[in-house]
Amino acid sequence: MPKRAHNNDDVLVRVEGVGKKFCRDLKKSLWYGVKDIAAELLPGEREIERHATLRRGEFWAVDDVSFELRRGECLGLIGRNGAGKTTLLKMLNGLIKPDKGRIEMRGRVGALIALGAGFNPILTGRENIYVNGSVLGLTKREIDGKLEQIVEFSGIPEFIDAPVQSYSSGMTVRLGFAVASTLSPDVLILDEILSVGDSAFQLKCLNRLGELMLTGTASIMVTHQLHNIERHSNSAVVLVDGCVAFSGLTHAAIDFYHRQTGPDGFPGEFVYPSNSLFRIKHVVKQHPPRAGGSSSLTVAYDAERPVGRCHISYVFKVSGVEIFRSTTKTLGDSPFNLDRNGTFDIVFPAGLKALPSSSISFSLWDEDFSQVFVWVKDMPLSTQNNDRSPRIVVRSGYQNGA
Numbered sequence: 001m002p003k004r005a006h007n008n009d010d011v012l013v014r015v016e017g018v019g020k021k022f023c024r025d026l027k028k029s030l031w032y033g034v035k036d037i038a039a040e041l042l043p044g045e046r047e048i049e050r051h052a053t054l055r056r057g058e059f060w061a062v063d064d065v066s067f068e069l070r071r072g073e074c075l076g077l078i079g080r081n082g083a084g085k086t087t088l089l090k091m092l093n094g095l096i097k098p099d100k101g102r103i104e105m106r107g108r109v110g111a112l113i114a115l116g117a118g119f120n121p122i123l124t125g126r127e128n129i130y131v132n133g134s135v136l137g138l139t140k141r142e143i144d145g146k147l148e149q150i151v152e153f154s155g156i157p158e159f160i161d162a163p164v165q166s167y168s169s170g171m172t173v174r175l176g177f178a179v180a181s182t183l184s185p186d187v188l189i190l191d192e193i194l195s196v197g198d199s200a201f202q203l204k205c206l207n208r209l210g211e212l213m214l215t216g217t218a219s220i221m222v223t224h225q226l227h228n229i230e231r232h233s234n235s236a237v238v239l240v241d242g243c244v245a246f247s248g249l250t251h252a253a254i255d256f257y258h259r260q261t262g263p264d265g266f267p268g269e270f271v272y273p274s275n276s277l278f279r280i281k282h283v284v285k286q287h288p289p290r291a292g293g294s295s296s297l298t299v300a301y302d303a304e305r306p307v308g309r310c311h312i313s314y315v316f317k318v319s320g321v322e323i324f325r326s327t328t329k330t331l332g333d334s335p336f337n338l339d340r341n342g343t344f345d346i347v348f349p350a351g352l353k354a355l356p357s358s359s360i361s362f363s364l365w366d367e368d369f370s371q372v373f374v375w376v377k378d379m380p381l382s383t384q385n386n387d388r389s390p391r392i393v394v395r396s397g398y399q400n401g402a
């Protein structure tokens, strides 16, 4: 692919060594707040030093984060709960001040961060649109011109003259995204909050995001639904305890995240009942679907003796969310026989596409599902992982599989 030429004018967001500290102790936090206000009023205080060091009880919620974002690019921010994603977005949107580092934002910034943030609850939806528009520097006439589009996109025209405090969470998010995305933002900041909307609206938002990127809007997206980051982001940053643990291509970032934070070890846990005849050697290969067909996974195994009439049960997940669960028996397949060693295939129904954020749990059973031979739990399906050795756990008396 030819590399796009960039110049400095393309950079809409520049973040350099940014950090934000908090204090978990409320009393201390209030006391530090008072001291900071006082110090700001007193000339001669060495402000940078005061902000850049930790006092008792403080910690860095975001520490030394740097990145650049150009026109038309989307950056995914990935991290576990409490990793510092929202704090970083709040600094980008100017809701809170960094304690160290520099943030440069160019152009109009549309943001959907906290539920209802940016809306005055006692004003109506329509009034809030005008307030938001004027904060972003649009004239009344410009807002008039966009009003119909905003109301139509939000899908809640009958509530537009009701106060925002009477809106449901989903309605608030609908209006928030409609406003943030319609008022011609140069930079769009989206926190997890989008997931409050129903799935049809989320899809509509993501399509709108794609359109905006084509017109040059840069966006930053935080979500635990990694397939959305996978679909839209050119690059991603993984935050661990407020620090950048990885920064690079989206697929590599998601892969890194799974490796760092997989709930049961990486790349999946193989559980054998203590009397198991089987040893899974490795998962040989994941076969991508042929046009309109199914994808499959080939598993290599060793067994103490041949085993007749087996079935497979499996659960397919994307970003930890169960998408599909079935057994070869339910899908109408006949039981199959296994020699002492060899391979067997798990064929997914057409349409189950393995993304880097997909994982599978599967178990091998006898014909009437009374005995489980082996259970593989939450194995990531990204191609990079499949050749690695699994973690093997032997458990006695194990009865139920995936």
Ligand SMILES: Nc1ncnc2c1ncn2[C@@H]1O[C@H](COP(=O)(O)OP(=O)(O)OP(=O)(O)O)[C@@H](O)[C@H]1O
Residues within 6 Å of the ligand: 022, 023, 024, 061, 079, 080, 081, 082, 083, 084, 085, 086, 087, 088, 192
């Ligand atoms: N106002 C605050 N005072 C004290 N600590 C705070 C404050 N805001 C956030 N924190 C702490 O800062 C850390 C980062 O929080 P943040 O909300 O940025 O995480 P996050 O990555 O967005 O998490 P999630 O995925 O759960 O939304 C957490 O430890 C959180 O408890």
